[in-house]
Structure formats: C-alpha cells, structure tokens
Amino acid sequence: MSRIFAIANQKGGVGKTTTAINLSAALASLGDRVLLIDMDAQGNATTGSGINKALVPLSIYDALIGEAQLSRVTVHTAPAGYDLAPANGDLAGLSVVEARPEAAPPYHLLRDTLVGSEDRYDWIFVDAPPALGLATLNCLFAAHAVLVPVQCEYYALEGLSDLMQTMRKIGESLGHQLPLAGVLRTMYDSRSSLCNDVSEQLCEHFADAIYQTVIPRNIRLAEAPSYGLPVLNYSPSCKGSQAYIALAEEFRERAGGS
Amino acid sequence: MSRIFAIANQKGGVGKTTTAINLSAALASLGDRVLLIDMDAQGNATTGSGINKALVPLSIYDALIGEAQLSRVTVHTAPAGYDLAPANGDLAGLSVVEARPEAAPPYHLLRDTLVGSEDRYDWIFVDAPPALGLATLNCLFAAHAVLVPVQCEYYALEGLSDLMQTMRKIGESLGHQLPLAGVLRTMYDSRSSLCNDVSEQLCEHFADAIYQTVIPRNIRLAEAPSYGLPVLNYSPSCKGSQAYIALAEEFRERAGGS
Numbered sequence A, B: 001m002s003r004i005f006a007i008a009n010q011k012g013g014v015g016k017t018t019t020a021i022n023l024s025a026a027l028a029s030l031g032d033r034v035l036l037i038d039m040d041a042q043g044n045a046t047t048g049s050g051i052n053k054a055l056v057p058l059s060i061y062d063a064l065i066g067e068a069q070l071s072r073v074t075v076h077t078a079p080a081g082y083d084l085a086p087a088n089g090d091l092a093g094l095s096v097v098e099a100r101p102e103a104a105p106p107y108h109l110l111r112d113t114l115v116g117s118e119d120r121y122d123w124i125f126v127d128a129p130p131a132l133g134l135a136t137l138n139c140l141f142a143a144h145a146v147l148v149p150v151q152c153e154y155y156a157l158e159g160l161s162d163l164m165q166t167m168r169k170i171g172e173s174l175g176h177q178l179p180l181a182g183v184l185r186t187m188y189d190s191r192s193s194l195c196n197d198v199s200e201q202l203c204e205h206f207a208d209a210i211y212q213t214v215i216p217r218n219i220r221l222a223e224a225p226s227y228g229l230p231v232l233n234y235s236p237s238c239k240g241s242q243a244y245i246a247l248a249e250e251f252r253e254r255a256g257g258s
C-alpha cells in the first residue's frame, strides 16, 4: 500500500521540485517503486526528469479531468528509475474548472485519480506549485502526509504558519488530521548566521518533525536540471547527491521502510 | 503621470519581492514619489517593508473589492520613504471572486483601483505572486510595462517563454502591446559557469530589454527582511545596496526620468 506525500510550500523557490526529483531518484536507487506526479503548470519536475513537456501526448491534466487513466499518462524515466506523471501548460486550465459553482469543489480530482494506482508503488510524491490555490489543495487533499522544504531565510519561515493553518483546515474537512511528514532544510549555507538562526527556530518549533538530514547549497543541484537528470545521475559523488541519499534513508526509516 | 510597473515572474523565489522593495527604496532615496503595491497573499513585500500584516486595518484586498479607497489603505514606510499598499491573507479571497461567471472576468480590479492615484506618484510598482493566476493577471492588466527578475538558473529561464506568451495574450485583449520594461538578472554568482551560461542566453534573447545592472548574490539582501528594512537602510554600503541604486539610475534613464 503506497503512501502518498505532497511536497508543498507556497513560498516560491525553496527547493520543492529539486526535492521531489532527487528524493524520488534516491529511493528508486534503493530499489523502491516510486511515482512522481508533477502538479505545477510550470512543468519543472517534468523537464528536470528529462521529459520534454511539449512532446508528451498526455499529461496529468488529462487524468484529472477524467480523459485518461493515470497509468496511460505515466512515463518511465531513465536513468532515474522512477515513473513520472508529467505536467504542461494545460494544468493552468485547472482554475477554470473552479468556475462551475454547481459542482462539488474540485479539490478531490487528484485523490480520485490516484484510486487504484496505489498498489503499484511504494511511494507516490506530488510536486506542488508555489501557491495555496486549487492545484496545491488537490495535492494536500490527496496526500497521506506533507513534506515541507524550507529555505533557511526569513520569508520562507514566515510562510510556514499559513501552510500549517491550511493543513489544519483540510484535516478538519477530511475528518482526520493531515500529518506533517517532515520539514526539510534546503540550500543550507552553514557560513551564514541568518541560516543558522532560522534553522534553530525551525528545530525549536518543529522539534519532532524536522529531518536531521540537511540539504546544503550545492551548485550541482542547480546544474543537473539543464541536463534533465537527477543529481544522483549527473554528479553521483557530490554533496547534493550524498544529502538526498541520506534523506531517502531517513525518510524510509521514519515512514517505516517501504 | 506615474507609470505603473508589474514585477512579475511565475517562477518562484527569483527575487521579485526583493526587487520590488529595494528598487522602490532606491528611487525614494533619489527623491522620487513611489507607491509599492503588494499583490501576493504571502505579504512578503509588506513584512519586508517593516509593516506587520496582522495589524493592518485595511489591505489591498479591501481596495480591490471596492470597500475602501486605495489612499485609505496605503501606509507610509519609514525610513524607506515609499508608500505601501499592504497585503495579507485576505488576498487569497481573490480567487473566490472568480467564481461568479456572470460577472466580467475580474482581471481589471487592480486597474480600476489605481484610477485617480496616478498623479500622486512618479512610479507605482506591483509585486506579483509566483503564479499566472488571477492576482498576477490583475498586475499585468494594470501595468504599463513589466519588469521581470530572473535567477540565472535553468528553471527560471524555462519559465520565461510562458510569461512572454501570457503578456502577448494580454496585449491582444487590451488592444495594445504590454511592453517588457526589462529583464533583471538576480542572485548572480559570477563564479558559477551555469550562471554565466544562462546570463549569456538572456543577453542574446533579450538583447534590448536586459538591464546592464546585475544584482549579485549578497547575504545582506536575505538578512534585511528579518529587520523589516530595505537593504539600503540595513546595510547602505553593501554590494546589494550599490546594485539596487545602480538599477534605480538605469531604470530612470530608460523610463525617461521621473
């Protein structure tokens, strides 16, 4: 029975997509079956996985509106080793779906799309866009837990309380709590006192939920997407790869193995 | 007659808010009358300007829905010296406004709000959220031109074509072109070959529109928001301050002075 994790934070540029791709690749390299779903119309998780979003015949949007089965939309990524449900600009059409007031709020589109595909994967990750709009709400309603990447800087810290509040509200409407899988410190620069201060605040505030693994700022992580590769395939021995492999091991331990 | 500039890029974390705050402060320090409008429900431009978003009696949302005049919502920031129309979580309610299909598409709310306030300022800047949703469309429809901050990395480059396409479509529906005020390279690290490569591509592709001023990666720019100050007031002689003052001078020259 796979577990579904939303990778979400409405603050932009905190490492959501980088974490979605590289955690998926690291778990796949450990032998787990992983599905990554790109729920951002920017399609960064798609191109970062080496898939040309302009050429995909079907995207996650087609599955969300019931035009195609998820299994038909999904492609296998190589050498990364995980499956991907790609996104392209069609996904921007999701907000138009919102305009039919007579229908139920379409927050459940992704949850309904995932029914039946859970047995094929150990883990399903969903890369959310930088907003608390309909696409992100779909990610949160479909998830069993939420992994929150946070850059150790002021604005990223400030936005966390909004996200926690939204998660609480979703839990209330679902009738069960939407747990925090963990808070992940990203782009960490130990030479910066700002980074250290914010990190301390995160450890205090999220004591049980914060991952021990910290992702350092590492230029290889920014270079890898231009080759369409996870950092594990682009530069296997760099600090970025090591950190995401360590995260995969900690993630498995916390979630009770695969 | 003030000119209205949207500071927009749907890619997250590229320096939109940092540019909105520090360009406003730099122009104010040169004696220009500046209004900064926060159109992001995250409210980063509000807190980065030293205003507590939880305490403001009125926000830009109240002006957009016609409950208050823009001049009543606006506060003066000190020591920064510009006026600010603050944002808070209420702005997330904008997407609910979308759900009334019988009304005209509410893309014009900001444009209508700004009518009449143009004589009081030399420049009006609008900080957009990281998305191409209703808030950003309001920014683009209200603007005379668009300033696009770009981090010199792969995903930020990839998203530019989507933004240019959206701007073209808006120009068609407005009946006149929505010009690009300029492309601004942010968080620039000259030691990184990725940064240099992307910068070269930007210079080639946006030859006339790219600003000569480049904003370097500078930790003071990330520290200043935690003190609620523009970098010019937090660390006046740092590279970040020098860069934004140089940008203000180049910006004025291009836009034909104040």
Ligand SMILES: Nc1ncnc2c1ncn2[C@@H]1O[C@H](COP(=O)(O)OP(=O)(O)OP(=O)(O)O)[C@@H](O)[C@H]1O
Residues within 6 Å of the ligand: A011, A012, A013, A014, A015, A016, A017, A018, A019, A040, A044, A128, A129, A130, A186, A187, A188, A215, A216, A217, A218, A219, A221, A222, A223, A225, B010, B011, B012, B013, B130, B153, B154, B155, B156
């Ligand atoms: N640890 C890191 N070290 C260096 N660069 C990084 C790191 N993590 C991410 N990056 C780079 O920083 C930028 C932002 O990361 P990314 O796009 O993954 O964030 P995001 O939260 O998904 O952004 P968005 O809000 O737009 O979806 C990208 O250019 C990425 O390559």
Ligand SMILES: Nc1ncnc2c1ncn2[C@@H]1O[C@H](COP(=O)(O)OP(=O)(O)OP(=O)(O)O)[C@@H](O)[C@H]1O
Residues within 6 Å of the ligand: A010, A011, A012, A013, A130, A153, A154, A155, A156, B011, B012, B013, B014, B015, B016, B017, B018, B019, B040, B044, B128, B129, B130, B186, B187, B188, B215, B216, B217, B218, B219, B221, B222, B223, B225
């Ligand atoms: N030149 C710079 N050097 C160092 N840090 C910077 C620089 N510019 C911005 N930052 C920091 O990088 C982070 C992202 O910048 P900022 O929040 O301004 O981007 P944004 O595009 O407004 O993000 P969002 O998409 O969430 O609105 C912030 O923590 C900011 O303090």
Ligand SMILES: [Mg+2]
Residues within 6 Å of the ligand: A016, A017, A018, A040, A044, A128, A129
């Ligand atoms: Mg992303």
Ligand SMILES: [Mg+2]
Residues within 6 Å of the ligand: B016, B017, B018, B040, B044, B128, B129
């Ligand atoms: Mg911003």
